[in-house]
Amino acid sequence: MLIVPSILSANFACLERDVAAAVAGGADRFQIDIMDGHFVPNISMGPMFVGTMRALTRLPLEAHLMVSRPEQWVEAVRAAGADHIIVHAEATVHLHSLLQAIAATGAKPAIALNPASPLSLIEDALEQATMVLLMTVEPGFGGQKFIRMVLDKIRRLRSALDQRGLACDIEVDGGVDATTIGWAREAGANVFVAGSSVFGAEGGPGAAMARLRKSALGASA
Numbered sequence: 001m002l003i004v005p006s007i008l009s010a011n012f013a014c015l016e017r018d019v020a021a022a023v024a025g026g027a028d029r030f031q032i033d034i035m036d037g038h039f040v041p042n043i044s045m046g047p048m049f050v051g052t053m054r055a056l057t058r059l060p061l062e063a064h065l066m067v068s069r070p071e072q073w074v075e076a077v078r079a080a081g082a083d084h085i086i087v088h089a090e091a092t093v094h095l096h097s098l099l100q101a102i103a104a105t106g107a108k109p110a111i112a113l114n115p116a117s118p119l120s121l122i123e124d125a126l127e128q129a130t131m132v133l134l135m136t137v138e139p140g141f142g143g144q145k146f147i148r149m150v151l152d153k154i155r156r157l158r159s160a161l162d163q164r165g166l167a168c169d170i171e172v173d174g175g176v177d178a179t180t181i182g183w184a185r186e187a188g189a190n191v192f193v194a195g196s197s198v199f200g201a202e203g204g205p206g207a208a209m210a211r212l213r214k215s216a217l218g219a220s221a
């Protein structure tokens with residue numbers, strides 16, 4: 001299992017400190033949320049910020065593109081240092097070509113789905129993806145409540161992947177904390193993005209990630 005702090009919830013005035021604390025605490029990689037104010041009702045970071053993170057850590061970086069024209073941003077986020085590029089199936093009508101274009105840059109292609117989007121949207125693209133991100137909140141903001149309805153979708157995706165013999169990760173993002181991480185892990189997710197429960201936690205990111213790991217592993221024991 002991997003724990004991926006979402007940098008959206010860090011204190012940008014102390015970015016270097018927060019990144020270092022998360023690295024010291026055992027972060028497996030970082031997620032960078034790229035929003036355009038169109039696909040989601042918020043604007044956050046762009047490719048330049050990916051470059052900033054690249055300068056601050058050697059850990060892998062995943063760019064979660066919450067933008068209306070993901071095709072336009074693949075080259076830039078890759079050039080800035082993203083190792084994984086996650087695109088929303090809802091944001092493109094050419095998912096096959098988009099995943100191919102990501103792979104051609106050398107980045108790992110991943111597909112994201114909003115809470116109410118069906119798995120049927122991506123079932124014919126699973127062979128092309130190294131990971132599927134099932135959103136457990138509507139994308140756009142940190143600090144929202146985990147949508148439990150998605151647990152069933154995690155279960156169905158895990159069994160579809162197993163049936164087809166595909167080694168594709170299932171990532172969850174949104175409202176992941178010491179309680180919900182266990183639910184998601186039990187349902188079959190193995191990569192966990194956490195923002196406010198890491199950067200907003202008492203004791204700092206290290207202690208927070210230790211709690212998350214313990215809860216997740218406890219759930220599968």
Ligand code: DX5
Pocket residue numbers: 006008009031033064137138139140141142143144173174175176193194195196197
């Ligand atoms: C939502 C983002 C998340 C967000 C998660 O659009 O993709 O990464 O930062 O934040 P928490 O963990 O606070 O729900």
